[in-house]
Amino acid sequence: xxxxxxxxxxxxxxxxxxxxxxxxxxxxxxxxxxxxxxxxxxxxxxxxxxxxxxxxxxxxxxxxxxxxxxxxxxxxxxxxxxxxxxxxxxxxxxxxxxxxxxxxxxxxxxxxxxxxxxxxxxxxxxxxxxxxxxxxxxxxxxxxxxxxxxxxxxxxxxxxxxxxxxxxxxxxxxxxxxxxxxxxxxxxxxxxxxxxxxxxxxxxxx
Amino acid sequence: xxxxxxxxxxxxxxxxxxxxxxxxxxxxxxxxxxxxxxxxxxxxxxxxxxxxxxxxxxxxxxxxxxxxxxxxxxxxxxxxxxxxxxxxxxxxxxxxxxxxxxxxxxxxxxxxxxxxxxxxxxxxxxxxxxxxxxxxxxxxxxxxxxxxxxxxxxxxxxxxxxxxxxxxxxxxxxxxxxxxxxxxxxxxxxxxxxxxxxxxxxxxxxxxxxxxxxxxxxxxxxxxxxxxxxxxxxxxxxxxxxxxxxxxxxxxxxxxxxxxxxxxxxxxxxxxxxxxxxxxxxxxxxxxxxxxxxxxxxxxxxxxxxxxxxxxxxxxxxxxxxxxxxxxxxxxxxxxxxxxxxxxxxxxxxxxxxxxxxxxxxxxxxxxxxxxxxxxxxxxxxxxxxxxxxxxxxxxxxxxxxxxxxxxxxxxxxxxxxxxxxxxxxxxxxxxxxxxxxxxxxxxxxxxxxxxxxxxxxxxxxxxxxxxxxxxxxxxxxxxxxxxxxxxxxxxxxxxxxxxxxxxxxxxxxxxxxxxxxxxxxxxxxxxxxxxxxxxxxxxxxxxxxxxxxxxxxxxxxxxxxxxxxxxxxxxxxxxxxxxxxxxxxxxxxxxxxxxxxxxxxxxxxxxxxxxxxxxxxxxxxxxxxxxxxxxxxxxxxxxxxxxxxxxxxxxxxxxxxxxxxxxxxxxxxxxxxxxxxxxxxxxxxxxxxxxxxxxxx
Numbered sequence: 061x062x063x064x065x066x067x068x069x070x071x072x073x074x075x076x077x078x079x080x081x082x083x084x085x086x087x088x089x090x091x092x093x094x095x096x097x098x099x100x101x102x103x104x105x106x107x108x109x110x111x112x113x114x115x116x117x118x119x120x121x122x123x124x125x126x127x128x129x130x131x132x133x134x135x136x137x138x139x140x141x142x143x144x145x146x147x148x149x150x151x152x153x154x155x156x157x158x159x160x161x162x163x164x165x166x167x168x169x170x171x172x173x174x175x176x177x178x179x180x181x182x183x184x185x186x187x188x189x190x191x192x193x194x195x196x197x198x199x200x201x202x203x204x205x206x207x208x209x210x211x212x213x214x215x216x217x218x219x220x221x222x223x224x225x226x227x228x229x230x231x232x233x234x235x236x237x238x239x240x241x242x243x244x245x246x247x248x249x250x251x252x253x254x255x256x257x258x259x260x261x262x263x264x265x266x
Numbered sequence: 267x268x269x270x271x272x273x274x275x276x277x278x279x280x281x282x283x284x285x286x287x288x289x290x291x292x293x294x295x296x297x298x299x300x301x302x303x304x305x306x307x308x309x310x311x312x313x314x315x316x317x318x319x320x321x322x323x324x325x326x327x328x329x330x331x332x333x334x335x336x337x338x339x340x341x342x343x344x345x346x347x348x349x350x351x352x353x354x355x356x357x358x359x360x361x362x363x364x365x366x367x368x369x370x371x372x373x374x375x376x377x378x379x380x381x382x383x384x385x386x387x388x389x390x391x392x393x394x395x396x397x398x399x400x401x402x403x404x405x406x407x408x409x410x411x412x413x414x415x416x417x418x419x420x421x422x423x424x425x426x427x428x429x430x431x432x433x434x435x436x437x438x439x440x441x442x443x444x445x446x447x448x449x450x451x452x453x454x455x456x457x458x459x460x461x462x463x464x465x466x467x468x469x470x471x472x473x474x475x476x477x478x479x480x481x482x483x484x485x486x487x488x489x490x491x492x493x494x495x496x497x498x499x500x501x502x503x504x505x506x507x508x509x510x511x512x513x514x515x516x517x518x519x520x521x522x523x524x525x526x527x528x529x530x531x532x533x534x535x536x537x538x539x540x541x542x543x544x545x546x547x548x549x550x551x552x553x554x555x556x557x558x559x560x561x562x563x564x565x566x567x568x569x570x571x572x573x574x575x576x577x578x579x580x581x582x583x584x585x586x587x588x589x590x591x592x593x594x595x596x597x598x599x600x601x602x603x604x605x606x607x608x609x610x611x612x613x614x615x616x617x618x619x620x621x622x623x624x625x626x627x628x629x630x631x632x633x634x635x636x637x638x639x640x641x642x643x644x645x646x647x648x649x650x651x652x653x654x655x656x657x658x659x660x661x662x663x664x665x666x667x668x669x670x671x672x673x674x675x676x677x678x679x680x681x682x683x684x685x686x687x688x689x690x691x692x693x694x695x696x697x698x699x700x701x702x703x704x705x706x707x708x709x710x711x712x713x714x715x716x717x718x719x720x721x722x723x724x725x726x727x728x729x730x731x732x733x734x735x736x737x738x739x740x741x742x743x744x745x746x747x748x749x750x751x752x753x754x755x756x757x758x759x760x761x762x763x764x765x766x767x768x769x770x771x772x773x774x775x776x777x778x779x780x781x782x783x784x785x786x787x788x789x790x791x792x793x794x795x796x797x798x799x800x801x802x803x804x805x806x807x808x809x810x811x812x813x814x815x816x817x818x819x820x821x822x823x824x825x826x827x828x829x830x831x832x833x834x835x836x837x838x839x840x841x842x843x844x845x846x847x848x849x850x851x852x853x854x855x856x857x858x859x860x861x862x863x864x865x866x867x868x869x870x871x872x873x874x875x876x877x878x879x880x881x882x883x884x885x886x887x888x889x890x891x892x893x894x895x896x897x898x899x900x901x902x903x904x905x906x907x908x909x910x911x912x913x914x915x916x917x918x919x920x921x922x923x924x925x926x927x928x929x930x931x932x933x934x935x936x937x938x939x940x941x942x943x944x945x946x947x948x949x950x951x952x953x954x955x956x957x958x959x960x961x962x963x964x
Contacts, residue, residue: 076821080821080875088825091825092822092825092826092829095819095821095822095825095830096822096829096830098815098818098819098822099814099815099818099819099822099830100814100815102814102815102816102818102819103814103815106816150782150785150786150811150812151785151786151789151809151811155786156786156789156790160750160783160786160787161790164750164783165750165751165753168749168750168751169750169751169753169754171751172751172752176701176934176938177694177697177698177701180697180701180938180941180942181690181693181694181697181941183938183941183942183945184693184697184941184942184944184945184946184948185690185693185945185949186945186946186949187945187946187948187949187950187953188945188948188949188952188953191949191953199942199946202942203939203942203943206935206936206938206939206942207939209907209909209935210931210932210935210936210939211716211717211719211909211912211928211929211931211932211935212716212717212932213715213716213717214717215716215717215718215719215720216719216720216721222721229890229893230893230897233890233893234890234893234894234897237890237891237893237894238894240891241867241891241894244867245871
């Protein structure tokens with residue numbers, strides 16, 4: 061069974077890879093079919109995840125305790141949104157206005173506002189928590205970029221906003237980001253090769 | 267039992283060993299295999315102190331005499347005693363010359379006049395064991411007191427050797443003892459109950475050899491050689507004087523007398539009856555045929571003084587009438603245990619018969635090689651060692667120092683007074699209130715205090731130039747991939763681009779959502795556009811909905827967009843201006859609106875071969891991760907923060923959310939900067955205040 065699964069995975073990966081490089085109609089059609097199957101599987105996985113979420117909170121609801129109220133609200137909101145979207149469609153004004161803009165958007169925006177306040181509070185108390193060179197460096201860099209990006213009454217701060225901050229952004233930040241992206245790309249390439257050569261079999265439990 | 271277990275180390279020693287071969291400890295005297303072991307003290311039992319003063323009379327005479335020699339003046343002359351019976355063991359006392367003491371008794375250190383400290387300890391232990399053994403025998407009817415009567419019954423004359431010397435009761439009557447037979451030891455019971463006229467059954471094998479020799483008449487025996495006067499001990503002199511007794515009246519051998527005499531003494535009594543012809547001197551004990559090995563072993567075990575006597579008795583005849591006197595001698599058990607010959611014979615014979623034959627292993631066929639039952643080890647009092655330590659002055663100093671350190675550790679240290687910090691909850695509320703004021707006041711009052719940016723960022727300028735180069739009626743795809751929480755920022759960044767499109771061209775817009783919550787966000791963007799440009803008609807648009815599969819379906823959408831979208835949207839797709847779109851590259855512009863750098867990276871890497879002119883609108887937190895793609899040419903333009911949006915609005919000349927949010931954004935950033943700076947200074951001061959007392963303490 062493991063051999064069959066590995067053979068199927070390698071065959072699908074080869075077809076998609078060759079379909080991306082070679083303009084052969086048969087390969088392109090096979091590649092399209094496989095990608096659609098993949099999309100359906102991903103959608104099914106999302107549906108399974110939704111069911112698992114409901115099952116976990118249903119067990120919490122039956123077990124009792126302090127989390128009963130939260131689990132009840134979650135189940136109620138999930139089932140209500142799912143039912144409304146299923147009946148009225150995702151672009152219905154009711155769903156768009158009531159659910160999305162009336163509930164989800166304010167709640168998530170409030171969470172981000174709390175995050176902003178927490179970060180500012182942590183910045184104020186950071187030096188009392190940890191007093192070393194890296195803390196100094198972090199605080200100084202934070203002050204510098206806040207000051208450089210903050211609009212002033214007179215416009216921008218000369219030299220800092222016009223030259224120094226963009227120069228640091230273009231040289232140091234971009235260099236670091238490129239290194240990070242290169243590492244991610246190499247890791248993705250290596251992972252793809254290992255899966256293609258059946259060295260890693262995430263579908264087989266290894 | 268043919269071995270002795272050392273009480274100290276439990277080592278198995280030969281039967282003739284006196285000291286342990288391993289640890290050198292004094293071994294207990296060997297006892298016959300049939301005799302039960304003395305009661306041992308088991309773990310958990312308390313030793314009971316017993317008074318042995320009352321047992322003093324039970325001690326043998328020679329032992330008491332040895333004590334008197336050491337502590338008291340010389341005893342009274344022997345003439346006062348009315349014909350003391352000859353005591354064979356009494357001659358072993360201190361009055362005997364040193365060279366006459368047997369070697370095996372010398373090793374025990376019993377008879378030494380001036381014992382060394384080591385021999386003193388040995389004798390103490392030996393006496394202690396003897397006392398314990400006597401204590402065990404005493405409740406059985408004080409049989410030693412009655413032993414004297416047993417031989418007197420058979421002996422006709424008073425010159426016979428009885429056990430009075432051992433029991434130290436010369437006045438004991440010579441009548442038969444009424445003591446019950448069960449009070450006697452087993453060997454004594456056997457002697458009294460089964461009288462054999464010749465003693466064939468009770469006689470060991472080595473004595474049977476003497477029996478086989480024909481008894482010589484008393485008249486034919488030559489007189490005792492005078493040369494034996496110096497070498498013969500005193501107790502043997504009594505043997506020489508014994509012929510004065512009426513030998514004719516005394517039966518040659520009385521059954522009871524023979525029975526009661528130990529075997530080793532029978533040898534003395536019967537060897538004079540050996541044939542008169544000269545016999546070899548060295549084999550003092552003649553073993554029967556087939557037992558030469560045992561005889562050789564016995565020869566080795568016989569003391570020197572005993573072998574010399576045997577050799578002399580072979581040459582000098584002793585009257586047969588003396589045998590009853592020897593036969594009546596009785597010895598206590600502790601003396602019997604000291605007999606090496608008896609112990610070896612009985613132990614080997616009985617032990618071999620009682621033990622089973624080995625059936626397996628290299629010892630197969632042998633009998634009595636391995637003990638069948640483990641012998642319980644006798645308890646011995648452990649040696650006491652002094653626990654007093656001898657410490658040098660340096661060690662004592664170290665001990666005092668260690669004790670001082672431990673004492674200091676146990677003492678509580680005075681806790682340094684610490685000023686409690688301000689309540690974190692109050693500080694959080696203060697920060698919250700200040701931020702809300704700084705953000706809501708500019709928004710509520712629509713202030714325009716901050717100046718608009720004079721410079722447009724390079725990536726934003728490229729974005730604008732890309733829109734300026736659009737063909738007429740372009741087909742533009744907006745891919746929405748952001749959370750609803752960041753929709754405020756994303757809408758402010760996207761709105762200038764929509765205004766640009768709507769004001770310059772009649773673009774055909776299509777909205778595709780990579781996030782399920784963004785399905786209807788395209789409609790909201792158009793609503794915002796209409797609110798900022800109410801006079802302008804909205805461009806035609808197509809909502810493609812959510813891309814089934816999310817980011818995993820990006821490659822499929824890049825190659826065949828119509829096949830990737832849902833079935834319900836496909837019909838609208840085929841009826842819209844986008845029906846001629848076969849691949850992603852057929853769109854005039856593709857604009858990715860995202861706040862997720864990871865998804866943006868996936869989109870860029872998966873769709874770059876089909877559409878190289880990608881434009882991105884990203885939130886401020888994702889822009890640093892996407893700028894390298896702009897510098898690499900994979901992204902044509904980018905709007906990355908509120909400053910860029912405000913600059914775009916400045917270029918368009920249409921005020922939008924970027925200008926409205928700019929004052930609030932500036933006030934929020936400056937307030938965050940001030941709060942962080944205040945915390946930084948407060949942290950410096952408090953750290954210095956904390957570090958100074960610590961330096962003083964150090």
